[in-house]
Amino acid sequence: MRTLHPVYIDRGENAVVWDCDGKRYLDFVGGIGVLTLGHRHPAVMAKVAAQLDRFTHSCFNALPHEPYIAVTDWLADHCPIEGPATSMLTNSGAEAMENALKLARAFTGRSGVIAFDGGFHGRTLATLALTGKVAPYKVGLGVLPGNVHHVPYPCREADISDADALAAIARIFKVVAEPQSIAAVVIEPVQGEGGFRTCSTAFLQSLRHLCDQHGMILIADEIQSGFARTGKLFAIEHAGVCPDIVVMGKGIGGGFPLAALTGAQDVMSAMAPGGLGGTYSGNPVACAAATGVFVALENENILSRANQLGQRYVDHVEKLRLLPGGHVIGAVRGIGAMRAFELVNDDGAPSPKRLQTLLQLARQNGLLLMPSGEYANVVRLLAPLTIPFDQVDEAFEIIGRLLPALADVQ
Structure with missing residues (x-):
């Protein structure tokens, strides 16, 4: 490292x-x-201290706990998802994105994904296939998993217009893969690693229409842009667009390892019982920290x-x-x-x-x-x-x- x-x-x-x-x-x-509220925010530390006096771990898949539900209930009320929403908690943003891909595949019965140049979605094998940058992340790794097609990210800094990016997607449908083979489109409304490049409201609205037209899942990667960083709780809210899944991490845990994906109820229920989960996912101490973040967001x-x-x-x-x-x-x-x-x-x-x-x-x-x-x-x-x-x-x-x-x- x-x-x-x-x-x-x-x-x-x-x-x-x-x-x-x-x-x-x-x-x-x-x-x-990660430290949207700084090091050791009082609201976060108070919730953590109280949880440490109760218990520090329970694998939610085996023995559920209230702190997990407190987080998922808050996300259901605050994430920009149309209709009833359901959440899954994970340890990291990359893990959350991995599970979002699994759900998109299960829901659509398809395997293809469209992602964008300059995007960063993680360093695990599947998320690395989405990440739109070779060095230093992909060097020497050979063929990566998935059926991922990259297109230019439309922004002023790259001199790429909305029309250019939409034309690149149309070319994929014409030359590489039919729309019925694409499970999801994954986008950062504001790119993090890519240098805080921002796509337009019109482009995000066009992606929403495209996904609706072809039965694809729209996944918003809000791992870095979420939890008030852009002046709204999630960056995609600036465009008035509701994705099918929001992937989040970093700021949600106030310095403790926590991430999440929140999506439309039918999409999030696409896998068989037991198909989602993890030993440490939604650790109760990290969940308690997140409830402290929620308190600060609402009160400060x-x-x-x-x-x-x-x-x-x-x-x-x-x-x-x-x-x-x-x-x-x-x-x-x-x-x-x-x-x-x-x-x-x-x-x-x-x-x-x-x-x-x-x-x-x-x-x-x-x-x-x-x-x-x-x-x-x-x-x-x-x-x-x-x-x-x-x-x-x-x-x-x-x-x-x-x-x-x-x-x-x-």
């Missing part, structure tokens, strides 16, 4: 961490989007704060451009607080070298940042939505001081 930041964390509090030598850092990595106006935080990010990036060396700052991406900015060369081309330099220098100055994007030149801003605004200002002040050094990198 490769480690991005060679820093060993000793403790954390909201958006700040300290290493084993006592050095303080602003954490804009946030467990790669987190959706509104995500939009405020996102605007503050945008304003700061615009100010960076006006500073000495500010020409290295490219476009701002994303929606709500799911924001990123590009680092570019003097000619405007992507600059992974300048990004790597920023990661190192920022870390030395007490700021931890996260890279992404097709050309590894995009900085993802994944600080907790609960970060104090003065710490946001502090982080961008650090970046601003580093711009002249970045401009020297060729």
Whole structure:
């Protein structure tokens, strides 16, 4: 495994961490989007502490427990699914996506899947087949499972229009596979690893129509974009589209390992009893943590704060451009607080070298940042939505001081 930041964390509090030598850092990595509410949010820790006094494990398939039901009931009430909804809890987003694929196959009797370039859906074999990026994830692995067809992701950054992407799907139906062989279309409404690229409302609506027309399942991967990151509970809500299955993880558990898939009741019931499950899936302590996340979302106006935080990010990036060396700052991406900015060369081309330099220098100055994007030149801003605004200002002040050094990198 490769480690991005060679820093060993000793403790954390909201958006700040300290290493084993006592050095303080602003954490804009946030467990790669897990810590939506920061390190050790009080509501999460209170629910966890109470559960630890009761019991720490019960395999739900064998002996069900109330914390699991508390989570699935909340998801049924809040996920953008049309009609009655049912959920399954898992340990990770990749595991949730694996089960979504199984259900799509069982429900439709088909095996094909359409996914998008630049998408990231996991590192297990089946989810890796969906992931639209070879290096470093697929190198040396040979043929991957499935019947997966990739098409361009329509977004401004890739100069791909909605019409281009829809034409690519039409070409699959004409040249590669008939629509009746496709079980599902899998899409991130906002790509995470892909660099916070966003597709349009019109495109998501077109996908919904396409799936309805051909009897395909629409799966929204909200593992990174879910739980208020974009200013709505789920990113696909911006488009007013209801998928058949929502796959989620990261922010749902408040720092504890939990993921889920929630879908239309008939789709989620497509497999025989016992066909879904797992030993640790829906661990009661992780479920308790999730109920703490739900309390915070409802009581602390987190959706509104995500939009405020996102605007503050945008304003700061615009100010960076006006500073000495500010020409290295490219476009701002994303929606709500799911924001990123590009680092570019003097000619405007992507600059992974300048990004790597920023990661190192920022870390030395007490700021931890996260890279992404097709050309590894995009900085993802994944600080907790609960970060104090003065710490946001502090982080961008650090970046601003580093711009002249970045401009020297060729």
